[in-house]
Amino acid sequence: MLTMKTVETTSELKNALDELDRALGFVPTMGYLHEGHLSLVQKAREENTSVAVSIFANPTQFSTDEDLANYPRDIERDIELLAGEGVDLVWIPTVETMYPEGYQTWIEVDRLSTILEGSFRPTHFRGVATVVAKLFNAVSPDKAYFGQKDAQQAAVIKQMVRDLNFHVEIIVCPTVREPDGVAMSSRNIYLGEGERLAARCLSRGLFLASDAFQGGERKAGELKKIVKDEVENESLARLQYVSCADPITLIELEKEVKECLISMAVFIGKTRLIDNLRLGK
Amino acid sequence: MLTMKTVETTSELKNALDELDRALGFVPTMGYLHEGHLSLVQKAREENTSVAVSIFANPTQFSTDEDLANYPRDIERDIELLAGEGVDLVWIPTVETMYPEGYQTWIEVDRLSTILEGSFRPTHFRGVATVVAKLFNAVSPDKAYFGQKDAQQAAVIKQMVRDLNFHVEIIVCPTVREPDGVAMSSRNIYLGEGERLAARCLSRGLFLASDAFQGGERKAGELKKIVKDEVENESLARLQYVSCADPITLIELEKEVKECLISMAVFIGKTRLIDNLRLGK
Numbered sequence: 001m002l003t004m005k006t007v008e009t010t011s012e013l014k015n016a017l018d019e020l021d022r023a024l025g026f027v028p029t030m031g032y033l034h035e036g037h038l039s040l041v042q043k044a045r046e047e048n049t050s051v052a053v054s055i056f057a058n059p060t061q062f063s064t065d066e067d068l069a070n071y072p073r074d075i076e077r078d079i080e081l082l083a084g085e086g087v088d089l090v091w092i093p094t095v096e097t098m099y100p101e102g103y104q105t106w107i108e109v110d111r112l113s114t115i116l117e118g119s120f121r122p123t124h125f126r127g128v129a130t131v132v133a134k135l136f137n138a139v140s141p142d143k144a145y146f147g148q149k150d151a152q153q154a155a156v157i158k159q160m161v162r163d164l165n166f167h168v169e170i171i172v173c174p175t176v177r178e179p180d181g182v183a184m185s186s187r188n189i190y191l192g193e194g195e196r197l198a199a200r201c202l203s204r205g206l207f208l209a210s211d212a213f214q215g216g217e218r219k220a221g222e223l224k225k226i227v228k229d230e231v232e233n234e235s236l237a238r239l240q241y242v243s244c245a246d247p248i249t250l251i252e253l254e255k256e257v258k259e260c261l262i263s264m265a266v267f268i269g270k271t272r273l274i275d276n277l278r279l280g281k
Numbered sequence: 282m283l284t285m286k287t288v289e290t291t292s293e294l295k296n297a298l299d300e301l302d303r304a305l306g307f308v309p310t311m312g313y314l315h316e317g318h319l320s321l322v323q324k325a326r327e328e329n330t331s332v333a334v335s336i337f338a339n340p341t342q343f344s345t346d347e348d349l350a351n352y353p354r355d356i357e358r359d360i361e362l363l364a365g366e367g368v369d370l371v372w373i374p375t376v377e378t379m380y381p382e383g384y385q386t387w388i389e390v391d392r393l394s395t396i397l398e399g400s401f402r403p404t405h406f407r408g409v410a411t412v413v414a415k416l417f418n419a420v421s422p423d424k425a426y427f428g429q430k431d432a433q434q435a436a437v438i439k440q441m442v443r444d445l446n447f448h449v450e451i452i453v454c455p456t457v458r459e460p461d462g463v464a465m466s467s468r469n470i471y472l473g474e475g476e477r478l479a480a481r482c483l484s485r486g487l488f489l490a491s492d493a494f495q496g497g498e499r500k501a502g503e504l505k506k507i508v509k510d511e512v513e514n515e516s517l518a519r520l521q522y523v524s525c526a527d528p529i530t531l532i533e534l535e536k537e538v539k540e541c542l543i544s545m546a547v548f549i550g551k552t553r554l555i556d557n558l559r560l561g562k
Contacts, residue, residue, distance in 0.1 A: 010446065102530075104392050105410070105444035110385040129386070130445075137446040163386035164411075165291065165418040249383075 004083045006090045010138055013091050017139065020050040020088055026141030026168075028132060031055040032072040033081050036176040036184040040145040041085045043173050047143060052089040053082050054135055059095060061127030072189050091139070098134060106130050109156045109163070115250055116243055116263060117152050117274065125156045132157055136168055144168050149175040149183050151261055151276045155250055175275075177203065183275045190271040198236035199268050205230035205242075206277040209262050213279045220244040220253045223262060223279070231266055240265040240272070247278055285364045287371045291419055294372050298420065301331035301369055307422030307449075309413060312336040313353040314362050317457040317465040321426040322366045324454050328424060333370040334363055335416055340376060342408030353470050372420070379415060387411050390437045390444070396531055397524055397544060398433050398555065406437045413438055417449055425449050430456040430464050432542055432557045436531055456556075458484065464556045471552040479517035480549050486511035486523075487558040490543050494560045501525040501534045504543060504560070512547055521546040521553070528559055 007013050017024075025044030029037050044051045055078055062068035075092065082090055106126055112118070113125035136144065146154045154172045161170055176184045181203035182196075191199055205227035212226055224242045231239040242264040245252050253260055259280030266273050288294050298305075306325030310318050325332045336359055343349035356373065363371055387407055393399070394406035417425065427435045435453045442451055457465045462484035463477075472480055486508035493507055505523045512520040526533050528542040540561030547554050 102440075103444055105388060105390045105441050107445075108387045108389065110387065112385065134444075134446045137448065140448070159383075160386050163384055163415075164388075165415045167418065167421070 004079075004087050004090060006079060006092060008092055008094065009097060010093070013089075013093075013138060016089050017052070020052070022050070023048045023142040024140070025051045026135070026139050026144045027051070027053045028135050028144065028146075029053060029055055029078075030057045030071065030186065031078050032074055032186040032189075033078045034176075034184045034186065036147050036149060038081060038085060039176050040147060040173050041082065041087060043171065044143065044145050045086055047171070050088045051086070052091065052139055052141065053087050054091045054093070054139070056091075056093055056098065056131070056135075058098070058127055058131040060099070060130060061124050063121060063123060066121075067187075067190075070190075072186055098131065107133050107160060107164075109159050112152070112156045112159050112250060115152075115252075116241065116245070117265065120240060120265065125153070128153055129156055129160050133160065133164070133166075136161075136166055141168055143171055145171045145173060147175060148172050148278070149185065149275070151247075151263055151278075152250060155248065181207065183273075185273065187271055187273065191268060195236055195268045195271065198234050199266075199273060201231050201234035201237050202264060202266050202273060202275040205264070206262055206275060210277055210279055218256045218258075220255060220257050220260065223257070223260070227262060227264055231264070236268055238267040240267060247281070285360075285368050285371060287360060287373065289373055289375065290378060291374070294370075294374075294419060297370050298333070301333070303331070304329045304423040305421070306332045307416070307420050307425045308332070308334045309416050309425065309427075310334060310336055310359075311338045311352065311467065312359050313355055313467040313470075314359045315457075315465045315467065317428050317430060319362060319366060320457050321428060321454050322363065322368060324452065325424065325426050326367055328452075331369045332367070333372065333420055333422065334368050335372040335374070335420070337372075337374055337379065337412070337416075339379070339408055339412040341380070341411060342405050344402060344404060347402075348468075348471075351471075353467055379412065388414050388441060388445075390440050393433070393437045393440050393531060396433075396533075397522065397526070398546065401521060401546065406434070409434055410437055410441050414441065414445070414447075417442075417447055422449055424452055426452045426454060428456060429453050429559070430466065430556070432528075432544055432559075433531060436529065462488065464554075466554065468552055468554065472549060476517055476549045476552065479515050480547075480554060482512050482515035482518050483545060483547050483554055483556040486545070487543055487556060491558055491560055499537045499539075501536060501538050501541065504538070504541070508543060508545055512545070517549055519548040521548060528562070 005016050025048030027040045057071050107129040209223045209226045227242045231237050244260045247261040263276035286297050306329030308321045388410040490504045490507045508523045512518050523545040525541050544557035
């Protein structure tokens with residue numbers, strides 16, 4: 001295939017998929033692509049004969065007081081970027097295609113969806129699991145690529161894939177960061193100039209915790225305190241949570257840790273940012 | 282393939298599926314097979330190159346006060362019957378295979394699961410939808426066959442397939458009845474001699490309603506009353522509900538009906554039986 005195909009409906013998608021050679025790598029996105037997304041696409045390109053990308057700002061993973069309406073979009077730029085990466089197929093479904101009238105089926109990953117991000121965004125992972133299952137069924141990929149930036153999302157999806165017997169391998173790729181350490185996110189566009197500088201406190205806290213870990217610190221409480229102190233030193237930032245958890249089950253760890261996922265959510269002004277770092281592996 | 286293969290684990294299943302030619306027809310069952318199941322297998326045999334059957338008494342669709350422990354089983358007889366029907370592959374997973382430790386993912390088909398059967402068996406269709414999604418993902422059939430006897434189950438599964446973008450066609454086959462009209466069910470084995478005779482009241486009520494419909498009766502209330510009276514005339518029977526609903530949405534109909542699904546649940550002693558008839562199509 002020489003040119004990238006862009007489709008909207010599920011029947012167009014099916015026809016386009018029939019023309020693609022296996023193995024098929026798949027990168028689901030909400031659009032407004034940055035280097036983080038493109039690193040997933042590049043990995044998919046390396047590991048598969050064909051690559052499909054979806055662009056869909058999924059309404060069911062936003063709560064009514066969240067930022068769906070203002071979620072940044074630039075489909076033309078996205079398409080250009082994906083063509084530049086040698087993607088074969090881009091699927092851009094409408095909300096009506098994904099959730100037609102009478103839609104009523106939901107996937108719940110019980111325990112993993114209720115903790116950390118889920119405790120502040122109670123219906124978020126239900127929306128994520130449901131739309132990802134739909135995308136997997138519609139696209140039938142061999143491998144699907146997600147970012148470590150959304151560590152809990154990756155854990156929820158891996159659990160769903162295992163539990164529901166999906167035939168797809170989940171590949172989690174490293175978080176891509178700006179030169180100053182800030183994790184790439186479509187939501188960084190919301191930040192004013194001062195806020196963008198303040199946003200450095202997330203990764204700064206994580207890197208300090210990592211340094212302490214390298215230096216022998218193993219107490220979960222101490223590692224979290226390092227992150228907390230760093231955020232609290234930043235006047236524009238408000239820490240929502242910091243966690244030190246088992247990297248697979250996301251169960252909160254106490255006392256001495258061998259390996260862990262340090263994760264956090266921070267408000268910078270009105271913008272909610274998340275970041276994480278895996279230690280000890 | 283000359284001989285039927287029987288597998289237990291998902292990796293055995295995967296290998297066996299790789300050897301089957303498409304199109305693949307699939308009949309999920311809970312075992313203790315009767316003519317109703319075999320009619321589904323025969324239909325699958327007619328319409329596909331290969332046929333797979335699963336046998337799994339799914340614990341998650343039984344509530345704790347229901348009959349899972351006593352649910353009738355006779356795997357050897359089941360295997361013999363399926364071999365006789367020219368089935369290619371039988372999958373008999375263990376409970377541990379289907380629900381390993383840490384299992385936590387559930388599929389809810391919201392509206393359709395809460396009415397009729399769902400109002401008396403609140404977690405039943407969550408268990409059904411979840412296990413059927415797992416079976417579909419593991420087997421990847423082109424067509425799957427279900428009985429009209431479990432009309433609401435068929436409606437729930439069709440809705441799930443549509444909502445979650447499963448690539449499988451759902452075929453619903455007519456209810457198979459004993460010569461005296463009683464719908465075939467694995468649970469009929471629970472009935473004592475007098476109860477077995479009493480169980481005729483379900484189909485008798487449905488057939489009387491059908492006769493009335495043929496004769497021009499279109500009032501939902503009247504059609505239900507015919508069924509109700511017939512069950513209430515039977516001293517061993519206790520009507521749990523009778524419904525006259527839209528055949529697709531299962532929304533209860535009132536006043537004049539063009540077409541409908543009359544469905545019912547009746548206790549005969551301790552045994553709960555269901556039956557239904559579609560009118561006007």
